[in-house]
Amino acid sequence: MKLDKNVFKNIDLLNQKIDSLSDQIASLKSELERKNYIIKTNLSRLACGDNISADCIMSEMVYQDLSPEEAFELYKKENYNFIFLDVSEKSFTSISEIEESTKIELEFLEMRIGELNSKSTPIFVISENGTRSILACEILKRYGFININNISGGHKFWPGHKGVSLGLVA
Numbered sequence: 678m679k680l681d682k683n684v685f686k687n688i689d690l691l692n693q694k695i696d697s698l699s700d701q702i703a704s705l706k707s708e709l710e711r712k713n714y715i716i717k718t719n720l721s722r723l724a725c726g727d728n729i730s731a732d733c734i735m736s737e738m739v740y741q742d743l744s745p746e747e748a749f750e751l752y753k754k755e756n757y758n759f760i761f762l763d764v765s766e767k768s769f770t771s772i773s774e775i776e777e778s779t780k781i782e783l784e785f786l787e788m789r790i791g792e793l794n795s796k797s798t799p800i801f802v803i804s805e806n807g808t809r810s811i812l813a814c815e816i817l818k819r820y821g822f823i824n825i826n827n828i829s830g831g832h833k834f835w836p837g838h839k840g841v842s843l844g845l846v847a
Contacts, residue, residue, distance in 0.1 A: 740814040740825035807831040
């Protein structure tokens with residue numbers, strides 16, 4: 678009788694270990710899929726000729742932070758295809774309007790994601806001070822966009838805003 682109890686106890690322990698291993702395998706699989714997505718995203722950007730910082734690659738970010746100066750230089754390039762996404766609040770008005778921008782408030786981005794018709798075209802995301810744009814980059818990442826660029830500091834540091842020229846106080 679004692680032997681029977683030990684057998685069942687051992688079976689229960691083995692089942693617990695199997696369950697634990699199954700959970701670990703699922704977690705590893707999920708992490709592998711995430712890392713694979715990041716690698717594919719960065720390789721796609723490099724194949725398209727984008728300049729990706731080593732920090733972006735090493736920190737496994739799927740979006741890149743661009744200084745207002747870097748973003749402005751790309752913005753000014755002729756024949757450079759991009760989407761400029763402004764996720765500022767509706768009530769926000771900037772002194773430096775960016776005419777080409779697609780304006781979608783952060784709160785409505787997921788509902789209007791279909792308006793961004795290409796997942797590989799570079800997207801420059803801007804907001805009032807850069808906080809909402811970071812959140813928007815995370816949303817875009819979840820929807821499979823691969824060339825996402827957050828403009829650090831937002832409209833506040835965009836060239837032409839309240840005496841700011843290329844991010845430096847005039």
